[in-house]
Amino acid sequence: MANNKRLYRSRDARIGGVCGGIANYFGWDPTVVRIIYLLLTCTTAFAGIPIYILMWIFVPRER
Numbered sequence: 001m002a003n004n005k006r007l008y009r010s011r012d013a014r015i016g017g018v019c020g021g022i023a024n025y026f027g028w029d030p031t032v033v034r035i036i037y038l039l040l041t042c043t044t045a046f047a048g049i050p051i052y053i054l055m056w057i058f059v060p061r062e063r
Contacts, residue, residue, distance in 0.1 A: 008062040009055075016056035024062075 010020025012030065019037050023030040041048030 007059055009059050011062050016052065017061070018052055018055045018059065021059060021062065 005025065007025045008021050009017035010024055010030070011017065012020045014020070014034065019033045020030045022028075023033040037048060037052070041052075
């Protein structure tokens with residue numbers, strides 16, 4: 001069975017829409033994804049910042 005689910009950046013964006021897009025993909029609350037992202041970024045010596053920027057560049061905007 002084909003899964004046509006795709007990851008897009010959300011139009012409900014605070015900065016780039018990456019966390020909102022991840023939340024939409026998994027069916028989660030965007031606020032929860034943003035808090036998890038913030039906690040993981042702070043505890044991994046801010047490694048989440050370049051990952052977020054790369055996703056902002058390469059993940060297409062929601063139609």
